[in-house]
Amino acid sequence: MSDLRERLRRLIADRAGPLGVPGVAVGVAQEGERFVGCHGVTSTANPLPVDETTLFAIGSVTKTVTATAVMRLVERGAIDLAAPVKRYVPELRLKDPGATEHVTMLHLLNHTAGWEGDRVVDTGRDDGALAAYVARMAEFEQVMPLGSVVSYNNAALSLAGRVVEKVTGTTYEAAVRDLVLGPLGLGHSFFDVADIITRRFVVGHGSKGRADGPAEVVGQWLMERSAAPAGGLFCGIGDLLDYGRFHLGGGDGVLEPGTLELMRLPSTPQTSTAGDVGISWFLRDVGGVGVVEHTGGTTCGVALLTLVPEHGLVLAVLANSIGAGAGELLEEIRALVLEDHLGAQPEPLIPARLDEEELAELVGVYDRGEGHLLVMSADGDRVTVDRRFSEEMIARYRELMPDLEVPVQEPITLVPLAGDAFHQTDRPGKRPDGRFVRVGGKVVAVEWSGRVAPKIS
Numbered sequence: 001m002s003d004l005r006e007r008l009r010r011l012i013a014d015r016a017g018p019l020g021v022p023g024v025a026v027g028v029a030q031e032g033e034r035f036v037g038c039h040g041v042t043s044t045a046n047p048l049p050v051d052e053t054t055l056f057a058i059g060s061v062t063k064t065v066t067a068t069a070v071m072r073l074v075e076r077g078a079i080d081l082a083a084p085v086k087r088y089v090p091e092l093r094l095k096d097p098g099a100t101e102h103v104t105m106l107h108l109l110n111h112t113a114g115w116e117g118d119r120v121v122d123t124g125r126d127d128g129a130l131a132a133y134v135a136r137m138a139e140f141e142q143v144m145p146l147g148s149v150v151s152y153n154n155a156a157l158s159l160a161g162r163v164v165e166k167v168t169g170t171t172y173e174a175a176v177r178d179l180v181l182g183p184l185g186l187g188h189s190f191f192d193v194a195d196i197i198t199r200r201f202v203v204g205h206g207s208k209g210r211a212d213g214p215a216e217v218v219g220q221w222l223m224e225r226s227a228a229p230a231g232g233l234f235c236g237i238g239d240l241l242d243y244g245r246f247h248l249g250g251g252d253g254v255l256e257p258g259t260l261e262l263m264r265l266p267s268t269p270q271t272s273t274a275g276d277v278g279i280s281w282f283l284r285d286v287g288g289v290g291v292v293e294h295t296g297g298t299t300c301g302v303a304l305l306t307l308v309p310e311h312g313l314v315l316a317v318l319a320n321s322i323g324a325g326a327g328e329l330l331e332e333i334r335a336l337v338l339e340d341h342l343g344a345q346p347e348p349l350i351p352a353r354l355d356e357e358e359l360a361e362l363v364g365v366y367d368r369g370e371g372h373l374l375v376m377s378a379d380g381d382r383v384t385v386d387r388r389f390s391e392e393m394i395a396r397y398r399e400l401m402p403d404l405e406v407p408v409q410e411p412i413t414l415v416p417l418a419g420d421a422f423h424q425t426d427r428p429g430k431r432p433d434g435r436f437v438r439v440g441g442k443v444v445a446v447e448w449s450g451r452v453a454p455k456i457s
Contacts, residue, residue, distance in 0.1 A: 001028070001030060001033045001035070004028060004336075004337070004341050005028070005035045005037065007336060007340075008026050008028070008037055008333065008336060008337075009037045009039075011332060011333065011336060012024050012026060012037060012039045012329075012333070013039050015329055015332060016039055016040055016319075016329060017040075018325075019321075019323075019325030019326065019328055019329045020205070020206075020207070020214070020215040020321055020323045020325040020326070021040070021205075021215070021319045021320070021321040021323075021325060021326050021329050022040050022041050022042075022043070022044050022047075022205050022215055022320055022321065023038075023039070023040035023041050023042055023043075023050040023054075023202055023319065023320045024038070024039050024040055024050070024317070024318065024319040024320075024329065025037070025038045025039075025050055025052070025054065025056065025236075025237035025317070025318045025319075026038075026237070026315075026316070026317050026318075026333060027237045027238065027240065027241035027314075027315070027316040027317075028241075028313070028314065028315055028316075028337065029241055029244070029245050029313070029314045030311065030312055030313040030314070031312045031313075034241065034245075036052050036237050036238060036241065038050040038051055038052065038054070038237065040320075042054060042200060042201065042202045042203065042320065043202065043203045043205075043217055043320075044205065044215065044216070044217060045203075045217045048200055050202070051200070052236055052237055052238040053188045053199070053200065053236040053238060054200045054201065054202060054236055054237075055188065055190065055196055055199055055200065055201035055202065055234040055235060055236055056201075056202050056234065056235065056236070056237070056300065056301060056303065056318035056319075056320060057202075057204075057223075057231075057233075057234050057296070057298045057300035057301055057303070058231075058233050058234070058235055058240060058296050058303040058305075058318065059231045059295075059296025059297045059298045059300075059301075059302065059303050060154075060230065060231045060294060060295065060296040060297065060303075061233075061240070061294045061295070061296040061303050061304075061305050062228070062229065062230065062231045062232055062233040062296065063109075063157050063229070063230060063231070063280045063294065064247070064280045064281060064294050064305070065176060065180055065181075065233060065243070066157055066160055066161055066164070066172075066176070066229040066230075066280070067109050067160075067263065067279050067280035067281075068179075068180050068247075068255065068263075069164055069175060069176050069179040069180050070105065070109065070160060070163070070164060071255055071259050071262075071263060071279065072179045072180070072254065072255060073164070073167055073168070073179070074259070075255065075256060075259060078167050078168075079105060079163065079167060080105070081104065081105045081106045081109075081279075082104055082105075082106060083104060083105065084101060084102060084103065084104060085103050085104060085105060085108065085159065085163060086100065086101065088163045088166050088167055089134065089159070089162055089163060089166055091134075091135070092134065092137075092159075093135075093137075093138040094115065094137055094138060094140070094142070095115070095138060095139065095140060095141060095142055096114075096115070096142035096146070098146060099113070099114065099115065099142055099146045102146060103146055105160065105163065106267060106279070107146065107147060107156070108153075108156040108157065108159055108160040108163075109156075109157075109160060109267075109279050109280050110150070110267045110268050110277040110278070110279065110280075111150050111151060111152050111153045111156065111272075111277055111450075112146070112147045112148070112149065112150055112151075112268050112270065112277075113146065113153050113155075113156040114142055114143060114144040114145055114146045114147070114148060114149070114151065114153075115137070115140045115141065115142050115143060115153070115155065115156075116140050116141050116143055116155070116369050116370075117151060117152055117153030117154050117155050117156060117451065118154055118155070118369065118370065118451070119136075119139075119140055119155055119369075119370070120224060120227070120396075121133055121136050121224070121226060122224045122226070123136070123224070123225070123226045124225070125225045126225075127171050129224070129225040129226045130158060130161055130162045130165060130172055130225075130226055130228075130229070131162060131165075132226070133158050133162075133226035134158070134159055134162045137155060137159065140155060141369070143369070143452060143453075143454055144445065144452055144454070147268075148270070148439075149270055149437055149445070149447075149452055150268060150270045150271065150272040150277055150447075150450075150452075151272075151447065151450070151451055151452035152272075152449070152450035152451050154227065154230040154231065155230075157229045157230035158226055158227060158228075158229050158230055160229055161228065161229025161230075162229075164176070164229070172228055172229055173191040173192065173228060176191075180254070183252075183253075183254045184242070184243065184246055184252065184254060185242075186235065186239040186242065186243060187239070188235055188236035188238065188239045189233060189234070189235035189236075189239045189243075190233070190234050190235070191228055191232050191233055191234070193222060196234050201234060202300060202301060202320035203217055203218070203221055203300060203320065204217070204218040204220075204221065204298070204299045204300040204301050204320055204321070204322050205217055205218060205301075205320055205321045205322070205323070206218050206321065206322045206323050207323055215321055215323065215325075218299050218300075218322065220299045221299065221300060223298060223299075231296060231298060237316055237318050240303070240305060240316040240318065241314060241316040243305075244305050244306075244307055244314035244315075244316055245314050247260055247263075247264075247292075247307060247314075248260075248307050248309060248312065248313075248314055262278075262279065263278050263279040263280065263281060264278050264281055264283065264292050264307070264309065265278055265283075266278060266283060267279055272435075272447060272450060273421060273431065273432045273433065273434055273435050273447060273450075274450055275291075275293075278292070280294065281293065281294060281307075282294060284431075286338055286344040286345075286346050287343075287344040287345040287346055287347065288344070289308060289310060289311070289338070289342060289344035290308070290309060290310060291306060291307070291308055291338065291344070292306070292307040292308075292309065293305065293306045293307070295330070297322065298322075299322060300320060300322075301318065301319050301320040301321055301322060301326065302317075302318075302319050302321070302322065302326045302327065302330060303316075303317065303318050303319075304316070304317040304330050304333075304334065305317075306334065306337070306338075308338070308342060308344075311342055313337070313342065315333070315334070315337050317330055317333050317334075324427075335430075346430045346431065348430075349415075349417055349423050349430065349431075349432065350417065350418065351381075351415050351416065351417060351423075352416045352417050352418050353381065354381065354416050356378075359378040359381070359383065359416075360378065361436075361442075361443050362376060362378070362383055362416075362436055362443060363376055363377055363378055363383075364376060364443075364455045364456075364457055365455070365456050365457045366445065366446045366453040366454065366455050366456065367453055367454055367456045368448075368451065368453040369453070370393055370396075371389060371390030371391075371392050371393035372387070372388070372389055372390070372393055373387070373388040374386075374387060374388075374446065374448070374453060375387075375388060376414075376446075379413070381416075382413050382414060382415055382416070383413070383414040383416065383422065384411045384412070384413055384414075385411060385412040385413075385414060386409070386411055387409045387412070388409075389409075412424060412425075412426060413425045413426070414433075414434075417432055419435065420435045420436040420437075420438065420443075421434070421435040422434055422435065422436070433448065434446060434447050434448035434449070435447050437452060443455060
């Protein structure tokens with residue numbers, strides 16, 4: 001552990017700056033030992049040193065916190081994972097009548113609900129924000145049939161948060177504080193801006209679309225309150241590490257060990273390129289070693305929480321950049337811990353040899369929603385992807401970043417792999433970046449960044 005500590009400290013000191021990450025915090029715990037390492041500043045405009053209690057946005061790692069609150073209520077008998085959500089939210093109306101009647105809490109927590117999952121609706125900051133958001137979900141398109149495929153779904157977690165409110169009779173944030181944060185002694189974890197701004201916290205940085213541009217402060221900071229269950233928690237690296245230790249170490253009396261183990265088991269017959277899905281956790285095999293993981297990303301930065309049960313190890317990473325360099329830094333940290341420290345070597349990516357007819361099956365237009373199309377064509381033994389963004393989509397992003405530059409979208413090359421998976425040639429990493437989805441042997445969608453985009457032509 002002492003060797004790992006020094007290697008991680010050298011890594012973040014040497015690589016954060018060149019990769020455009022102004023501030024980063026890393027924590028590792030293994031078999032009773034624990035350490036954190038921090039580097040850089042909270043903001044390039046108003047710099048303060050990053051330390052163990054500096055608050056970062058953990059983004060979608062919050063989903064595991066929401067799921068933990070739900071499982072406490074399951075243990076109390078207040079929620080049944082297999083029961084229709086309408087039992088708890090009778091007013092629920094979805095665009096697909098079948099989904100309205102049959103969607104369960106498990107569908108919400110393992111990303112198999114099937115409706116469009118990234119619809120942002122600002123329903124205000126009062127205590128009715130989640131209820132108002134759920135009322136708008138009747139407008140959301142049902143992209144895939146309920147339970148048919150894993151497709152990352154933020155909206156489903158907002159609905160899960162509303163279930164928590166209805167069952168507990170209080171706000172989502174208060175319920176999570178009472179069910180999870182308080183009992184675990186996580187005193188540096190907050191949802192409310194009034195709690196965050198009185199403490200040391202980071203802001204996000206990015207190039208704002210400029211090729212090779214410097215990391216500048218991103219003006220957008222606050223997430224819609226209706227998205228809190230999907231990604232609204234801020235915490236320090238110490239709290240995130242201790243939260244991971246709780247999930248690995250037996251429950252601390254907050255959850256039964258069997259419940260924690262259940263959350264780390266596959267909960268759906270489908271899988272994704274991110275791995276099998278447990279109850280909020282993504283599960284994958286790295287060289288024969290089981291890894292339990294969740295990542296997060298907001299305009300404030302990126303986060304990673306990794307559990308390796310058979311080695312008793314927890315890895316937590318927080319960074320205040322939203323650029324590609326931040327993802328590369330997370331990959332390098334993950335590789336140092338999993339591959340170098342634990343010896344878990346991922347299987348090499350082996351290109352699949354597809355004939356002309358097989359490649360032709362992949363060609364077409366795929367709709368990612370919200371005005372984003374993927375136009376795929378065959379290019380030799382590979383697939384070329386042109387990304388097309390509507391003016392409406394660009395305008396929405398400019399509302400968040402008025403000085404955003406929309407760079408020329410260079411075509412992306414995909415290398416086909418076994419099992420309809422593919423690797424994106426311009427990205428680092430040792431895992432597939434996505435896969436084509438088949439129903440009845442026919443390609444009907446593509447899964448990319450965890451989201452399923454249906455083929456429309």
